Structures are given as C-alpha cells and as structure tokens.
Amino acid sequence: MDPYKQLKALLLQPEQDRLKALEAELQRVKARLEDKQRLLETLKPVISESISEKIRESREEMAEALAPVMGAAIKKQIAEARDEVVDALYPVIGQTIRKSIAEAMKKLVASINQRLDQAFSLRQLRLKIQARFTGVPYEELVLRQALPFRIREIYVIQKDSGLLIARVQSEETTRGPDEVIISGMLTAIRDFAREAFSGEISRELNQITYDDLEIYLENSRYMYLAFVTEGVPPETFTARVHELENQLHRKFHDYFRQFQGEGNALEELTALLQQFIHTFNEVPSPVNPPRRVPSKKVVFAMVTFLLVAIAGSIWLPTLWQNYQLRQKIRQLTQSGVLNDASVVYEVSGGQVIVRGRVENWKTYHHLIQTLQQALAPATIQDELQVVPSSRELQTYKAELLKKVPPDGQYDAKSLHLLVHNGVLILEGAVSDSLTGMTLAHHLAQISGAPIIVNATEVNAFRLLQQFVKTIRIYFDFNSSALTEAARQQLDWLARQLLQVPFRQLLILGFADALGTPEQNQKMAQRRAAVVRDYLQRQGIPVSKMILQINQPVLADAGEPAQARRVEFRLQ
C-alpha cells in the first residue's frame, strides 16, 4: 500500500467513522421530522410539560393568549368539519347528559318508590279506587304525586300591546321589571307563532314547554292568561282555566279593554288569581300530607270498595268451595257411586242441592248418606222426591201382611198403601189403634219411609163382622162334640164379642148329606146349640144368640167334613 495513503488512512479513519455516524444520526433525525406521528410522540412530553408549567405560572395570561386562537380554531374546525367535531365531543357531552338524566331519574324513581312503598296505605288505596273510577291509570296518578302539579305564576297580559295587566305568583305578588319583559316576549313569541303557522286558519299558541316548566296560554277577548306550571296537571285544570277566563272577562272586560299600562294590578283581580293558584297548589306534600276531608266521590268509592272487599272475602271462599264440591260430585258420578240419571246435583253457596225422583226410600237414604259422607262438611239440601211405583207398594203390602198377619185385627182387603207428596200413607180398617200403629211401624221398617201417615180406621164391629163370617167350627161325623180346635176358635170369638158391642149373633148349624133330612136337621140343631152353650159359658149373653137352621145341608159344601160345621153372622 502507498505509504501516503496508509498514513492518511491512519490519520483520518476516526474522523471518517465519526462522520459516517453523524450522517446516520442526521438521516434518523430527518426521518423523524418528516414522520409527523413520530415527531408528535417526541414533542408531546416536552410541549405538554411546557404548557402545564406556563399555565401554572399564569393561568389568566395563557387563557387570554390562547382564547382568540383557540376560539377561531374551534370555529374554523366546526365550520369545516362539523361532523368530526360532533363525533369527538359526543362521548363527553353524552356522558354529561347521561349523568344529568341519571340524577333526575334517580330522584324520580326515589319519589315513586316512596309512594309504591306506601302502596297499602289508605292514600294509595284511595288512588287505586280513584284510578278505578276515573279510568286514569294508577301509575299516572302515582306519577302525578311524584311530580306534583304547581302553578308558579299567572300572567294577565293585554293581547295587542303585550303589556302586563297583572301577575301573581305562588308566594308573592309584587310586579318586577322581569315579568314586564316576560309578558312582552311571551306576546312576541305568541304573535310570531300565530303569524308563522296560522295560515288561513286562525290558530293560537296554547302551550310552551321550557325545561321542566309548562306555560299554558289561555286566550280571551282583550287579554290572555299565561300559567307557568310544573308537574303533571290534573284533569280538571283545562276546564278550571276556562272558567277563570270567563269569570275574569265578565268582571273586568272594560278594564282589560281600556288598560293603558297604568299602575299596579287590581286587588280584586290579583285576589282571584291567588285563589286560583291556591286551589291547585294545595296538594298535600308527598312526605307529610296534611289531612284532607275526602270528597263525596272518594268517600263513595271507598265505601263501595270496602263493601266489595267484604263481599269478596265472603264470596271467594264460597266460590272455591263450590268448585271443590262440583269436582267431587263429578268424581262420584264418573265412578258410578251416583248413578241415578233422574237425580241432579246443583252446587250453590257452598251447599249441594239434590233434586229429582227416586223409586224408594232405601235408594233415597243411600243417596243422601253417600253424599253426606263424600261431601262433608258441606250441607246437603234435600229436594228429592220419593215416588214409589205401584209394584213397589204391592211389595211393601205383601211384606207387611207376612210380618203382621191379619188375625182378625185388621182387614187385609181394606189395607191400602199410597204416596202423597212424598209421604207414605197407610189406609185400612183395623180393630184398634194399636193394630194401626203396629202396621205403620212395620211398614216404616219395610219401606224405609221416614214418615208414615197412619190413616187406618178403627172399626171393630165391622172388622169383627167381616171376620166372624169367615169362622168355621167343624165337627166329626155324626157328632156335635166340640173339638179342641173348635174350642180355641170359640174362645177367641167370645173374647172379641165381649169387647165389641153387637145386637145379635146368628149361629148357623149344618150337617153333611149322609143321613136323612130329619137326622141332619137335628144334628145341625144340636151342633148350633152346643156352640151357643159354649159361648154362653164364656160370658156371651144367651139372649143375643139366635140359632138358625134353615138349610142344614149345604149344597156347595163339598167334602162331608167341610159340611159338618157351624157358622156365624154378626148383627
């Protein structure tokens, strides 16, 4: 290598290296400056710190210095890129609005909750009744209480000039400069709205909403009224406002027409307006409501509600009971326990009414007993009719005759059973009342009927007369001696004859056809006499017994043994 070059390299190499490093650094800085993003990142901490320090030192100076620039910049930015500005500010503004709304809602919810917590108080009950009767939803009434209606101010403003005739507010009635301006501006706004929107049809501005205030405007001939209110107005508000307008017009129309802006308002006028405000502002405070005498309508509603509640408390359990009874009856019918198609079951007022017809009392008892057991403790109202068929009655009679044979105590032929209005009646001739009672008792057992009307007739003579005709005293061949059986029969007959008064007892003697007519005549005579004597010995007066032997041989006697006999007739 050339020594010169070698020397040069030795001497300049460090400088050259440094130069290269500087060039590289320069390139890097240049690149950073050209790249805005990187430049901002570099300068941000410095600028930020510097501005913060400056603001700390002199906030007002900084504000003064920056205000025109920033103001102009913001205006320009808004003019050039409104949407971008809106987008940028949206989260901040949105959050502020949300916070504000959340605060307001929190208060509202707290107020409503307070009322709902008192949902069972008398006032809330009244609200519910009021809602029921007026058709205004309960929630709206609660809301009305949560946002109580108040009239803050009433303005009476001359229509054309906008001059303030009177102004009354809820607390004080002084007229200040502001309300004169307000009445003027209200009139201007009203005029503006009319001119801007009316067209061919005359329209008036009736309401202005400003934040939480509502301004209601009521038009009159020479003036208009402006009511500055807050809260939800009651239904009667509009009608009352009309009334007030009419009243004011009637009383003060000359004054309104000639008003020249003079002096303070009429005392009479302001008094009326004050009264109007008080009428609406006397709403009970939500926390400690003063006692108010409820209106007739409310009292009526409350009384009605209480009556309905009392009736409901009585009625509802009964309804439930009725439902359960119907279910049980359905089950019994479906399971075949109650299977009589001619019987119906009606459930009402917690009791079961049974209607229809059944054929006999046993079925009736079974049915009632089943119902009582199944539906206890419900009351069973029995409106069933037992209407036995004639066959059923014949069965009873047959059983009765079997249980109580006639034996001369009653006439089986005359015995008759009939049913009238569900009651079993026993008719017939009996020898005495005991026999009638015995028959009735047995009939009750046989039929199961709860009531037996014992209509048997006690007629011992007739009964005995009938019975005596059936008595036959039989004798052996060619004999007039009384057999043992004959004696027993005669004993019974004597007992009956001693109890029943009679005039005559005819004793008819007969003989068989085996002997001669004379023999037979004598035998019949003798047999009748034997019977008479026996009866005489039993106490029957002989004077009342007459022997009668007209035809000693009976043509239709049949067997000779049947013909050898004595018969009786009682007179």
Place this chain on the structure above:
Amino acid sequence: MSHTSGPIQKKICLIGQFAVGKTSLVERFVYNRFGDQYLTTVGVKVSLKLLPPITEGKVMKQYQLVIWDIAGIDALDAMTTTYFRGAAGALVVADLTRTATITALPELITSFHQVNPEAALVILGNKQDLPYAPEAHQQLKSVAQQWQAPVLLTSAKTGFQVEKAFMKLAELL
C-alpha cells in the same frame, strides 16, 4: 275596583332598517353600554326602562318603557306589523352613514301609523360619531317634518343623546 299606583307601562317600538343601530341604542339606554351583538330570535327583543318621575301639571307620573326592539326591518311583513300593535310610540332609527336607510323611513312610519294612528314618533339619525354626508341630516329632517316628529342625532357608541331621545319620546306619550 281599586288598585295602588305604580309606574305606567308604555310600549314603544324601535323601528328602522337592518344594522341602523337600534339594538345598540337600547343597550346604551337600558343598560348604559354598547354592544355589537344582535338578537334575532323571533325578530324582537323586549327591554324595560324605568324613567325618572315627571310632573304633568300637578300629577307626578312615572313611565316604564317596554321597548320592543324589532330586528332588521328591510321588508315589511305581517309579522313585523303584528309587533307594532298596542305601541304608544316609536323611535324611528336611520343610519346617518347610509342614506338608503333614511329613504326607507316613510314606508316604515306609514306602516306603523296604520297600526297605531295615535302613537308618538321620534326620528333618530344614529351613528353620529361616524363621518356622514351633510345631506343625510337634511333628508332626515324632511322626513320628520312630514310626520311632525322631532329629530335627534344619536350615537349608541358614545351615548350621545341616547337618553335624551328616549326621554323625548316619553314626553310625547
């Protein structure tokens, strides 16, 4: 009917073409300040000024002027004339530096008079602090003569004769 005495309200209108200085006059008169903001909400701004008590014969009276500053009347329309209703007087304002605003006055005054025939008028040449053509004043005087109304030159900027203008109108009410 009884009522206690108090200041008498009088509605007055400020009328004149756009940017003649009506609002500035009110600002100066009512709030004793000069501002360049112009309120154009519904085309009117109502202000109030309680004047010092005055003696009319043996009776002491105090007026409260309800000033309807009707913004920028370049073309009369129904809405503008609606605002005139019930006015006891008007300050008719022209810009001394723009004679066109003086030329437009007769039409404005006629319109106002149709609504309020009894109303008092005071004609003002505003912006007196600025250079203006001498014939402007003359022109203004001839308009005023036509309506038999007093003329005053005013400056809302300096306050020159502003109060006097309002007081003059109050005297005529």
